[in-house]
Amino acid sequence: MLPDLLSRFPPTGNLVYDVDTLLAAHGRERIREHIPRVAREARRLAGRFGVNPDRAEAAALLHDLGGIFEWGGMADLCLSLGLSVEPEERQVPMLLHAKLSEVLARELYGVKDAGVLQAVRFHTTLHSAPTPLDEVVFLADKLEWDQGGVPPYHADLTRALDGGLQAAARWMLAWMATPEARLLIPHPDLKAAWAHYGVPAP
Numbered sequence: 325m326l327p328d329l330l331s332r333f334p335p336t337g338n339l340v341y342d343v344d345t346l347l348a349a350h351g352r353e354r355i356r357e358h359i360p361r362v363a364r365e366a367r368r369l370a371g372r373f374g375v376n377p378d379r380a381e382a383a384a385l386l387h388d389l390g391g392i393f394e395w396g397g398m399a400d401l402c403l404s405l406g407l408s409v410e411p412e413e414r415q416v417p418m419l420l421h422a423k424l425s426e427v428l429a430r431e432l433y434g435v436k437d438a439g440v441l442q443a444v445r446f447h448t449t450l451h452s453a454p455t456p457l458d459e460v461v462f463l464a465d466k467l468e469w470d471q472g473g474v475p476p477y478h479a480d481l482t483r484a485l486d487g488g489l490q491a492a493a494r495w496m497l498a499w500m501a502t503p504e505a506r507l508l509i510p511h512p513d514l515k516a517a518w519a520h521y522g523v524p525a526p
């Protein structure tokens with residue numbers, strides 16, 4: 325899979341262009357439209373909260389690349405790459421897209437920055453030991469979601485940001501524990517994040 329992608333989409337050194345080209349070639353128009361919005365928001369949040377904006381933008385550009393793969397094949401693909409697949413990920417394979425994004429970031433674009441790779445990997449849920457960079461990418465992805473229109477929590481989350489990154493991440497995780505979030509299944513990383521931020525699990 326990776327050698328094929330590398331030969332068909334050799335990196336040019338321009339990550340904005342490369343990511344857009346890869347997504348376009350796979351017909352992922354929704355993600356393609358979502359990425360520049362998340363990248364802009366990640367840069368903005370990074371600047372506001374003292375996080376390196378270039379690292380935040382890079383992670384944002386890379387975070388949903390795993391979405392080029394079909395959900396039905398994600399579990400087998402992960403196993404073939406030597407990645408673990410949790411029972412929750414078997415049930416909701418879409419949850420694997422972030423792990424696959426991390427692989428593509430590393431293998432296709434040569435990203436070596438462990439902090440950027442971590443922010444990509446945990447952008448959906450956060451985890452037990454989040455960094456400010458992780459929080460920036462997580463929050464940018466939530467503020468600029470890919471479900472069309474303005475997310476129902478947008479105003480409240482924007483207000484929560486006045487209390488800082490951690491407070492906003494906690495607020496978002498608490499919202500994700502409400503019925504309104506219509507969570508398909510709580511991923512183990514999400515449970516770990518709830519515990520870390522002191523959010524009662526539903």
Ligand SMILES: [Fe+2]
Binds near residue numbers: 388421
């Ligand atoms: Fe995602």
Ligand SMILES: [Fe+2]
Binds near residue numbers: 362388465470
């Ligand atoms: Fe996303």
